[in-house]
Amino acid sequence: MTLQQAVGRLVIVGALLEGGIAVAALLMDGPMAMAAALVGAGIAFGAQTAAVVTLHPAMKGPQAEFQKRWVMGMAIRFGSFIALATLMIVLKDTLPPAWMGGGYLGTLLVLLFAETRFLT
Numbered sequence: 833m834t835l836q837q838a839v840g841r842l843v844i845v846g847a848l849l850e851g852g853i854a855v856a857a858l859l860m861d862g863p864m865a866m867a868a869a870l871v872g873a874g875i876a877f878g879a880q881t882a883a884v885v886t887l888h889p890a891m892k893g894p895q896a897e898f899q900k901r902w903v904m905g906m907a908i909r910f911g912s913f914i915a916l917a918t919l920m921i922v923l924k925d926t927l928p929p930a931w932m933g934g935g936y937l938g939t940l941l942v943l944l945f946a947e948t949r950f951l952t
Contacts, residue, residue: 835888842884845946846877849939857931868927872916872935880913880943909940 850873857869857903883905890901920929 833881835885836889838884839881842881842943842946846873846881846939846943849873849942850877853935853938857935861928861931865928865931868923868929868931869935870921871923871927872932872937873939874935875889875912875916876918876936876940878944879909880940880947883908888893912936912940 850870853869853873854866858866887898887901887905890898910929913936916932919927920932923929923932
């Protein structure tokens, strides 16, 4: 599968996830919860997409290159977690942190599993 196909599928799944989480947050807790869930899901979606784009060229390459790019992908995900934590602290009085975390985890975990299908 080409990088463009893998990212295309990831975008479709990510958009559906973000939409589903946003609707659930809106129905359960209102518009601010929806905004918070979208912030968290958007951060996770961006991080996962960047990690896939980083890893994909090394999928069939030497082990050392694969490891290097895998570690870079993990660093991107960790950076996204730091960004999320910072936003949760800064916006705690505006956006519900629980919905930010829920949107982030719900999106990131599903996309991590989807990544294994798209990159093989």
